[in-house]
Amino acid sequence: MSTNTMCLHRLARMPYLALPTVPHCQVTYIWISPCGKFPKGKTRTLDSEPQSVADVPRFNATLWIDDVLTEITLVPVRMFRDPFTRDPNKLVMCDALDLQGTPAQFHRRSECAKAMEEVKDQKPWFGFEQEFTLMALDQHPFGWRDDPYPTTRTGPRTPYSRTGVGEVGLEKIWGRDVSLSHYQACLYAGVKISGITNEGGPAQWEFQIGPCEGIELGDHAWTARYILFRVCEDFGVIPSFHPKLFDHPLWSSDGHMNFSTEAMRSPGGLTRIHAAIERLAQRHMEHVALYGDEHNNRKRMIGGSLSSAFDTFSWRTASRSVSVRIPGHVHSEGRGYLEDRRPPSDCDPYVVCQALVETCLPPPGG
Ligand code: ADP
Ligand code: MN
Ligand code: MN
Numbered sequence: 001m002s003t004n005t006m007c008l009h010r011l012a013r014m015p016y017l018a019l020p021t022v023p024h025c026q027v028t029y030i031w032i033s034p035c036g037k038f039p040k041g042k043t044r045t046l047d048s049e050p051q052s053v054a055d056v057p058r059f060n061a062t063l064w065i066d067d068v069l070t071e072i073t074l075v076p077v078r079m080f081r082d083p084f085t086r087d088p089n090k091l092v093m094c095d096a097l098d099l100q101g102t103p104a105q106f107h108r109r110s111e112c113a114k115a116m117e118e119v120k121d122q123k124p125w126f127g128f129e130q131e132f133t134l135m136a137l138d139q140h141p142f143g144w145r146d147d148p149y150p151t152t153r154t155g156p157r158t159p160y161s162r163t164g165v166g167e168v169g170l171e172k173i174w175g176r177d178v179s180l181s182h183y184q185a186c187l188y189a190g191v192k193i194s195g196i197t198n199e200g201g202p203a204q205w206e207f208q209i210g211p212c213e214g215i216e217l218g219d220h221a222w223t224a225r226y227i228l229f230r231v232c233e234d235f236g237v238i239p240s241f242h243p244k245l246f247d248h249p250l251w252s253s254d255g256h257m258n259f260s261t262e263a264m265r266s267p268g269g270l271t272r273i274h275a276a277i278e279r280l281a282q283r284h285m286e287h288v289a290l291y292g293d294e295h296n297n298r299k300r301m302i303g304g305s306l307s308s309a310f311d312t313f314s315w316r317t318a319s320r321s322v323s324v325r326i327p328g329h330v331h332s333e334g335r336g337y338l339e340d341r342r343p344p345s346d347c348d349p350y351v352v353c354q355a356l357v358e359t360c361l362p363p364p365g366g
Helices: 003-017 109-118 176-189 216-235 270-282 284-291 294-300 328-333 349-360
Strands: 025-032 039-046 059-065 068-081 090-097 125-135 193-198 204-213 238-240 257-260 315-317 324-326 338-340
Touching: 025 059, 025 068, 025 216, 039 059, 039 216, 068 176, 068 216, 090 216, 109 216, 109 349, 125 216, 125 349, 176 193, 176 204, 176 216, 204 216, 204 257, 216 238, 216 349, 257 349, 270 284, 270 315, 270 324, 270 328, 270 338, 270 349, 284 294, 284 349, 315 328, 324 328
Parallel strands: 025 090, 315 324
Antiparallel strands: 025 039, 059 068, 068 090, 125 204, 125 238, 125 257, 193 204, 257 338, 324 338
8 A cells, every 4th residue: 555545544534533422432452562562452442431540441362472372361551542533532551461360471561560569659750762763664764765865064974874863954854743743642642751852863763751650651651652653654654663773883772761769859869879870780781681682782782972882881970872871960950860871762661660670779678
């Protein structure tokens, strides 16, 4: 199907979407694919609008795990408004249970929720920076085939060049419509999106989620990913969260996780931030292994001006070539948060948040 035909279909569907369907309510259940990298979703009709996630019944889904078709139970955990079919319809982020009623192995939410429950008195906050690249249907980055390569003040660049964060102008960036639409859709849905930025590559973008407390971050980040896939369908493009789309030193996608506790955010909190960084340093190799695929991340984390080294832990204030950065304003205010720059763009935010609290906030006596 051509992009033109798809655009016509999008227009054709509008009058149907305007038809009144109350009192029925369409609820789209969102869960995570067995590879842990993609959101999935399916929709059912409820007889009335659920007032909270507690009103949304469990549902089931079938999927292939290790070449076996199996069934999982979808357990609703957080409810959002549906920005595609609008009120009263809902998007519902779900946890997933296997046939034995234990958390499905690819779904890391419940473990993360347990870790958050144990440290909830410390009010852990997270902010996630999701980088992604818009791909055309031919699997090339959106725009790279049709348009001349982007130029910068210093002249034309190759497809692999970084155009710089914050560029404006069609000769430098592509896909703003997609990113803006996703931003609007997330705000409507109730997803805590805190901003968008165009990233280094011409079709590379970032959105930020947060600050969110505890388990909330993973729920909002996964729902934002789901919304991005759906928005991209409407524009005839595909989002890629691949951390190393091209084997080129300037090209990678990160998933920075910002983290703080109430004590870190309070006057004098910088000492707490330093203590947390010391703990992170002790478990560096464990964390990079947890955060993502080693092959891709060794290529992404090469050290230098934009990334830290895979094998060694480093930290500094206001530096982007380290494992953990203390933002400049946090240093000058003496309180705030730290940024873990090691997670790749295709990380599971539940896994990263859990590792941060278990490492930085050990139980008393632990
Ligand atoms: P960068 O400077 O690395 O580009 P961004 O501005 O893109 O950072 O993202 C910072 C993220 O951190 C945002 O999602 C923001 O909501 C979040 N954030 C802000 N304050 C805190 C805090 N105290 N604790 C945790 N996350 C925070
Ligand atoms: Mn950022
Ligand atoms: Mn960052």
